[in-house]
Amino acid sequence: MTLKATPSVPPPPPAAMNSLHSSLFLSVPPLSSTHRKPGAASESCLLHSSARQRLLSRRDSGAAHSRGWLWGNRLLLGPSSDAVFSCTARASRGYQPGPLPAGEDDGLLRRQSVLEFLxxxxxxxxxxxxxxxxxxxxxxxxxxxxxxxxxxxxxxxxxxxxxxxxxxxxxxxxxxxxxxxxxxxxxxxxxxxxxxxxxxxxxxxxxxxxxxxxxxxxxxxxxxxxxxxxxxxxxxxxxxxxxxxxxxxxxxxxxxxxxxxxxxxxxxxxxxxxxxxxxxxxxxxxxxxxxxxxxxxxxxxxxxxxxxxxxxxxxxxxxxxxxxxxxxxxxxxxxxxxxxxxxxxxxxxxxxxxxxxxxxxxxxxxxxxxxxxxxxxxxxxxxxxxxxxxxxxxxxxxxxxxxxxxxxxxxxxxxxxxxxxxxxxxxxxxxxxxxxxxxxxxxxxxxxxxxxxxxxxxxxxxxxxxxxxxxxxxxxxxxxxxxxxxxxxxxxxxxxxxxxxxxxxxxxxxxxxxxxxxxxxxxxxxxxxxxxxxxxxxxxxxxxxxx
CATH class of the missing domain: 1.20.1250.20 (MFS general substrate transporter like domains)
Incomplete structure (x- = not known):
């Protein structure tokens, strides 16, 4: 499968795409050190539902199975599961600390772990x-x-x-x-x-x-x-x-x-x-x-x-x-x-x-x-x-x-x-x-x-x-x-x-x-x-x- 690039959102690198489609669970390895936020060596970003929808909408007709898996698990995990799917969207563009650019979907911020929150x-x-x-x-x-x-x-x-x-x-x-x-x-x-x-x-x-x-x-x-x-x-x-x-x-x-x-x-x-x-x-x-x-x-x-x-x-x-x-x-x-x-x-x-x-x-x-x-x-x-x-x-x-x-x-x-x-x-x-x-x-x-x-x-x-x-x-x-x-x-x-x-x-x-x-x-x-x-x-x- 391929992902069509758009002017506003460059496609993730091939390694990220291979990882994205390599398994049924869509698991992604941790971000490289060049894209990690200082002081958070093992952090990964999470893909917000709206960003995930943009990604799915650009797939070819063979993506129906993946879409069904995503939404099936959303129903299983509940409404808060929007943030449990890993991604490299921000990493592929070079993550920089600070407020999101105007119009950027703030849902791309990853969700904190329970320990981090407590x-x-x-x-x-x-x-x-x-x-x-x-x-x-x-x-x-x-x-x-x-x-x-x-x-x-x-x-x-x-x-x-x-x-x-x-x-x-x-x-x-x-x-x-x-x-x-x-x-x-x-x-x-x-x-x-x-x-x-x-x-x-x-x-x-x-x-x-x-x-x-x-x-x-x-x-x-x-x-x-x-x-x-x-x-x-x-x-x-x-x-x-x-x-x-x-x-x-x-x-x-x-x-x-x-x-x-x-x-x-x-x-x-x-x-x-x-x-x-x-x-x-x-x-x-x-x-x-x-x-x-x-x-x-x-x-x-x-x-x-x-x-x-x-x-x-x-x-x-x-x-x-x-x-x-x-x-x-x-x-x-x-x-x-x-x-x-x-x-x-x-x-x-x-x-x-x-x-x-x-x-x-x-x-x-x-x-x-x-x-x-x-x-x-x-x-x-x-x-x-x-x-x-x-x-x-x-x-x-x-x-x-x-x-x-x-x-x-x-x-x-x-x-x-x-x-x-x-x-x-x-x-x-x-x-x-x-x-x-x-x-x-x-x-x-x-x-x-x-x-x-x-x-x-x-x-x-x-x-x-x-x-x-x-x-x-x-x-x-x-x-x-x-x-x-x-x-x-x-x-x-x-x-x-x-x-x-x-x-x-x-x-x-x-x-x-x-x-x-x-x-x-x-x-x-x-x-x-x-x-x-x-x-x-x-x-x-x-x-x-x-x-």
């Missing part, structure tokens, strides 16, 4: 982000456990306990918006470092504040909210720089898995520590862990791949070539996209922004109601003790971590398989709203703590699909305003969380039951799903253009 710098970044978010949520949830003995010791009513719980949200109300602007200007590394430092300090000082006065306790909890408000904008900022679009759902899913595990860890460990070190023991321990995290983060992380001293040339090129929609990614100060105030009016004039804000509001309502009230719910409705209530409440968060990461992987696979990003985001968010809405109806009808825990697990677990819905969508519609847009949506979410957390306490105190409040929450989930599917979009929005 040891890459971007995986280290998302691992540190996951650990930070785990600490973030653990520091929040400690009060959900401690509030039970604290209420008994101080004679607090359910409504006042709701006020203490919501004091965190007072500080959290506007800090994501301010933190988002800071993240867009200074970058995620610096802002996240200061955030973890301050919230760890607030957690560490909680025992002192509780022994001093009620106002001191409320102030420290508000400081915790102020500091933690920068966590998610910083995470989104770092992921948008370090990961190409086809990997972002998985990266956000992994980071948010740490967020969910933080809830489970806090709920499970806090009662044990309290039994050994008193009510305030967990606050001290989690605060100290936060300080250790800051030391590791500052010494090992960088704002962007181009400023990281240890990143490999291949990984840097891979991130740059796979992220064409963020042209400033390779610049050292790409966080400083503008010295002006963000265009809030134009941001709020687009319906995709309101879709994000409404989705965050509903997600936060359900999240904080579950986080704050479930230990009390099991203690009050089913008369289980504090440690048992913590176990019943912790299981859903562990499942949420697993399902959240799985949703991210599935989302990336759907996009790579050819589904539009907009459809994928709408699908993930629909599962994240309709699933919990149905599960809460089941929770409301439960008559035993085990059945209730099962329904709660389904509700919280499926809500993690939102991480591959609205949370990733923030990076897509406005990459230059990721932090600010996240702050806007988070402010809406915090307002909803305050209403839900305080409202649950007032509702239970007035009505003596959670059931009516759970019905309201389920209804809001269904309404939010409809609004999202009508107005959400993953297409980039030009917020700098006056409408």
């Amino acid at each position: 040891t890459s710098e971007r995986v280290k970044v998302v691992a540190m982000l996951a650990l930070a978010l785990a600490l973030c949520n653990a520091d929040r949830v400690v009060m959900s456990v401690a509030i039970v003995p604290m209420s008994a010791a101080n004679g607090w009513t359910k409504s006042f306990a709701g006020v203490v719980q919501s004091s965190f949200l007072w500080g959290y109300l506007f800090s994501p918006l301010i933190g988002g602007a800071l993240v867009d200007y200074y970058g995620g590394k610096l802002v996240m470092a200061w955030g973890v430092t301050l919230w760890s300090l607030a957690t560490f000082l909680t025992p002192w504040a509780a022994e001093t006065s009620l106002w001191a306790l409320l102030a420290v909890r508000a400081l915790l909210g102020v500091a933690e408000g920068v966590a998610l904008p910083s995470m989104n900022n770092m992921v948008s720089r370090w990961f190409p679009q086809t990997e972002r759902s998985g990266a956000v899913g992994l980071a948010m898995a740490g967020f969910s595990l933080g809830s489970a860890i806090g709920l499970l460990i806090s009662p044990v520590i309290m039994s050994k070190a008193g009510i305030f023991g967990p606050f001290v321990i989690f605060g100290l862990f936060g300080f250790l995290w800051v030391l590791a983060w500052v010494s090992a992380m960088s704002d962007s791949p181009s400023t990281h001293p240890q990143i490999t040339k291949y990984e840097l090129e891979y991130i740059l070539n796979k992220s064409p929609k963020r042209p400033m990614l390779h610049k050292e100060k790409d966080a400083k996209v503008s010295g002006m105030l963000p265009p809030f009016r134009r941001l709020l004039s687009r319906m995709p922004t309101w879709a994000l804000m409404s989705a965050n509001a509903m997600h936060s309502w359900g999240f904080f109601v579950n986080l704050s009230w479930m230990p009390i719910y099991f203690n009050m409705i089913y008369r289980v003790d504090l440690r048992q209530a913590a176990w019943f409440s912790a299981l859903p968060w562990a499942v949420m971590a697993v399902l959240g990461y799985s949703a991210g992987v599935i989302s990336d696979m759907l996009i790579r398989s050819g589904l539009t990003v907009t459809f994928t985001r709408k699908l993930m968010q629909t599962i994240g709203f309709v699933g919990p809405g149905v599960a809460i109806l089941g929770l409301n009808a439960s008559r035993s703590p085990f059945v209730a825990s099962a329904w709660l697990t389904v509700a919280v677990g499926l809500s993690s699909f939102s991480h591959s819905g609205f949370l990733v969508n923030i990076q897509e519609i406005a990459p230059q305003y990721t932090g600010v847009l996240h702050g806007l949506s988070n402010t809406a979410g915090t307002l909803a969380a305050i209403m839900g957390t305080v409202g649950a306490g007032l509702f239970v105190e007035r009505m003596g039951s959670f059931r009516g409040f759970l019905l309201l929450t389920s209804l809001l989930y269904f309404i939010s799903s409809i609004f999202w599917n009508i107005f959400a979009s993953a297409e980039p929005v030009d917020f700098d253009k006056t409408s």
Whole structure:
């Protein structure tokens, strides 16, 4: 067989063609040393599906068998098998490091091995982000456990306990918006470092504040909210720089898995520590862990791949070539996209922004109601003790971590398989709203703590699909305003969380039951799903253009 040359793509050398057709498996020997990327002696390039199609289209009629073999194995290996077929296309033209020429198919970049990916710098970044978010949520949830003995010791009513719980949200109300602007200007590394430092300090000082006065306790909890408000904008900022679009759902899913595990860890460990070190023991321990995290983060992380001293040339090129929609990614100060105030009016004039804000509001309502009230719910409705209530409440968060990461992987696979990003985001968010809405109806009808825990697990677990819905969508519609847009949506979410957390306490105190409040929450989930599917979009929005 022969391959007809074209002016734009010179044919591979005869040796490569002989190797290409010499066996049923189309195996190709490693590239010669003259075409290898420095530092990657045994690397080979992979042929993207579109390039493979160009190759197949130029064969004579006898190529049908080879074409059938290729596509048969693609069906066997799945949609990701586009990159498992070796080639020498780039080698035959003389591979040179650096961004691909304009119009070049970036699929010709070979896929990293599993070991290379697991040891890459971007995986280290998302691992540190996951650990930070785990600490973030653990520091929040400690009060959900401690509030039970604290209420008994101080004679607090359910409504006042709701006020203490919501004091965190007072500080959290506007800090994501301010933190988002800071993240867009200074970058995620610096802002996240200061955030973890301050919230760890607030957690560490909680025992002192509780022994001093009620106002001191409320102030420290508000400081915790102020500091933690920068966590998610910083995470989104770092992921948008370090990961190409086809990997972002998985990266956000992994980071948010740490967020969910933080809830489970806090709920499970806090009662044990309290039994050994008193009510305030967990606050001290989690605060100290936060300080250790800051030391590791500052010494090992960088704002962007181009400023990281240890990143490999291949990984840097891979991130740059796979992220064409963020042209400033390779610049050292790409966080400083503008010295002006963000265009809030134009941001709020687009319906995709309101879709994000409404989705965050509903997600936060359900999240904080579950986080704050479930230990009390099991203690009050089913008369289980504090440690048992913590176990019943912790299981859903562990499942949420697993399902959240799985949703991210599935989302990336759907996009790579050819589904539009907009459809994928709408699908993930629909599962994240309709699933919990149905599960809460089941929770409301439960008559035993085990059945209730099962329904709660389904509700919280499926809500993690939102991480591959609205949370990733923030990076897509406005990459230059990721932090600010996240702050806007988070402010809406915090307002909803305050209403839900305080409202649950007032509702239970007035009505003596959670059931009516759970019905309201389920209804809001269904309404939010409809609004999202009508107005959400993953297409980039030009917020700098006056409408």
